[in-house]
Amino acid sequence: MALPVEQVDAPHVPWTTRDTWLGVALFVLWLLAGMALALLIRVLELNVNQGLFVAVAELVFLIPAWWFAVRKYGVGWQALGLRSFKGSMLGLGCGLMILSTLFNAAYGLFLGLFGLRTQVDLVPVFADLSYPWILLIAGMVIAPVVEEIFFRGFVFAGLRPRYGWQKAAVISAALFAVIHFQPTAMIPIFILGLIFALLYQRSNSIWPAIIMHFATNTLGLGAAYLLSTMDVPV
Numbered sequence: 542m543a544l545p546v547e548q549v550d551a552p553h554v555p556w557t558t559r560d561t562w563l564g565v566a567l568f569v570l571w572l573l574a575g576m577a578l579a580l581l582i583r584v585l586e587l588n589v590n591q592g593l594f595v596a597v598a599e600l601v602f603l604i605p606a607w608w609f610a611v612r613k614y615g616v617g618w619q620a621l622g623l624r625s626f627k628g629s630m631l632g633l634g635c636g637l638m639i640l641s642t643l644f645n646a647a648y649g650l651f652l653g654l655f656g657l658r659t660q661v662d663l664v665p666v667f668a669d670l671s672y673p674w675i676l677l678i679a680g681m682v683i684a685p686v687v688e689e690i691f692f693r694g695f696v697f698a699g700l701r702p703r704y705g706w707q708k709a710a711v712i713s714a715a716l717f718a719v720i721h722f723q724p725t726a727m728i729p730i731f732i733l734g735l736i737f738a739l740l741y742q743r744s745n746s747i748w749p750a751i752i753m754h755f756a757t758n759t760l761g762l763g764a765a766y767l768l769s770t771m772d773v774p775v
Contacts, residue, residue, distance in 0.1 A: 561699030592675030
């Protein structure tokens with residue numbers, strides 16, 4: 542039976558579709574600047590902590606959402622989805638994440654037939670870091686919060702009035718997948734984006750998506766970090 546996902550009492554957001562696309566454009570400009578900076582750091586062989594770089598890059602996600610929503614219209618951060626929610630939404634989120642995990646396992650096996658991996662191997666990255674806890678905090682705490690505020694609280698909510706929640710979910714999930722720059726992981730990340738948008742649509746809060754996002758990143762990063770501390774082949 543189809544899930545009753547249509548949310549007739551979804552709260553109105555003051556920013557427009559134009560504001561949303563301008564925010565996306567600003568984000569893309571920052572993304573390009575960040576890529577250029579990362580390339581410069583590599584060429585000059587500068588000693589920059591990768592965890593700190595990721596943390597700062599993630600926090601910049603908040604600038605477009607703040608500029609085109611909070612600052613421009615004088616609203617609070619709750620307008621970006623930081624609201625209370627029903628506990629049953631976590632049950633829905635867990636169920637959807639289990640289905641996503643099963644798909645990812647099958648997808649990973651399929652990629653393995655061609656000698657490919659779904660995700661970049663982070664074990665050697667953690668092994669080379671002097672302060673791996675910075676990358677753990679950036680990936681497990683900062684990323685889920687700021688990415689959900691931007692992609693779901695700002696982009697999805699801003700596009701929903703004009704395009705409808707389904708198309709807005711697809712657009713925000715596609716952007717979410719593309720910015721991770723992992724071609725083999727784009728399909729699983731896109732599916733996660735759809736799940737997070739659905740949770741927001743059902744709950745009118747981004748907290749369920751943040752919690753599921755946190756759980757996903759914690760499992761992946763935590764496993765990579767633990768493996769990096771063990772003398773075992775990976």
